Amino acid sequence: MLVTRRIPSSVLSRLEAVCEVDVNDSPGLAPADLRSRLQGKAGLVCVLTDRIDEDLLESVQELKVVSNIAVGYDNIDVPAAKSRGVIVTNTPDVLTEATAELTWALILAAARRIGEGERLVRSGRWKGWALDFMLGTELRGKQLGVIGRGRIGRAVAARASAFGMTAVLAKTDMSIDELLVSSDVVSIHTSLRPETRHLIDRKALARMKRSAILVNTARGPVVDEEALAWALKERLIAAAALDVYEREPIVHEELLGLENVVLVPHLGSATRETRTAMIDLAVSNVLAVVQGRPPITPV
Ligand code: DGY
Numbered sequence: 465m466l467v468t469r470r471i472p473s474s475v476l477s478r479l480e481a482v483c484e485v486d487v488n489d490s491p492g493l494a495p496a497d498l499r500s501r502l503q504g505k506a507g508l509v510c511v512l513t514d515r516i517d518e519d520l521l522e523s524v525q526e527l528k529v530v531s532n533i534a535v536g537y538d539n540i541d542v543p544a545a546k547s548r549g550v551i552v553t554n555t556p557d558v559l560t561e562a563t564a565e566l567t568w569a570l571i572l573a574a575a576r577r578i579g580e581g582e583r584l585v586r587s588g589r590w591k592g593w594a595l596d597f598m599l600g601t602e603l604r605g606k607q608l609g610v611i612g613r614g615r616i617g618r619a620v621a622a623r624a625s626a627f628g629m630t631a632v633l634a635k636t637d638m639s640i641d642e643l644l645v646s647s648d649v650v651s652i653h654t655s656l657r658p659e660t661r662h663l664i665d666r667k668a669l670a671r672m673k674r675s676a677i678l679v680n681t682a683r684g685p686v687v688d689e690e691a692l693a694w695a696l697k698e699r700l701i702a703a704a705a706l707d708v709y710e711r712e713p714i715v716h717e718e719l720l721g722l723e724n725v726v727l728v729p730h731l732g733s734a735t736r737e738t739r740t741a742m743i744d745l746a747v748s749n750v751l752a753v754v755q756g757r758p759p760i761t762p763v
Pocket of ligand 1: 512534537559682732733
């Protein structure tokens with residue numbers, strides 16, 4: 465078994481009780497190292513920054529299972545794995561609450577200009593309280609449009625009433641276009657697929673309200689970052705908040721210079737509780753397959 469990142473010893477010992485385990489101790493694994501260390505292994509526990517493409521799968525004949533410690537699996541060529549009889553698993557459910565909570569943190573941060581305010585205070589340039597100073601926007605009475613009807617999208621929508629907002633789901637309550645035109649906050653929770661790449665482009669952004677906020681905690685390439693920078697600069701939308709980026713860890717240079725976008729480093733599932741549960745589920749999946757049982761959460 466190859467595990468591409470260090471995992472808690474309590475979880476690692478569950479694997480070691482059943483098979484020989486090769487754990488990569490460094491923060492990353494270059495493609496060539498991944499390929500050579502995967503030779504002769506039956507299972508792989510990996511993370512979303514490991515690219516499991518057709519070429520790699522072709523080079524490893526013994527591999528039976530790829531267990532991704534993530535709910536998203538756009539880093540894995542799933543059809544190529546399936547055609548070689550390699551089972552792919554992910555970690556749904558366990559990260560739903562953490563990601564929904566981060567989404568609300570970003571909605572609130574964008575609406576109330578938290579990033580901008582924090583930068584001002586730290587820079588020592590804050591001049592003190594004023595009646596018209598750094599006014600944000602209130603959420604009560606507004607519409608939250610959720611694109612993506614999966615667990616996370618629904619969990620985000622379920623929290624809307626706590627802030628007095630009405631939640632609408634794209635393709636359930638209205639079309640994506642109707643949602644873009646009528647929502648005060650648009651939150652993205654769809655997976656990255658060919659048809660969702662750049663779903664939010666210049667045209668989509670131009671359809672949104674000038675007062676609207678866009679939030680993306682799903683996958684970076686769902687939003688065209690160049691188009692978003694343009695829309696924010698031209699004030700076609702009021703603000704945005706991003707947890708994910710097109711070329712992580714690189715962030716579009718223009719976005720870095722804008723005050724009306726909150727930028728955080730892919731933290732959706734980053735709580736101790738959730739990461740522990742994700743690792744645990746990924747290991748349970750890989751163990752199930754090597755022990756001849758059905759995986760718990762196959763893709
Ligand atoms: C996922 O699981 O897909 C998140 O992006 C990282 O936790």
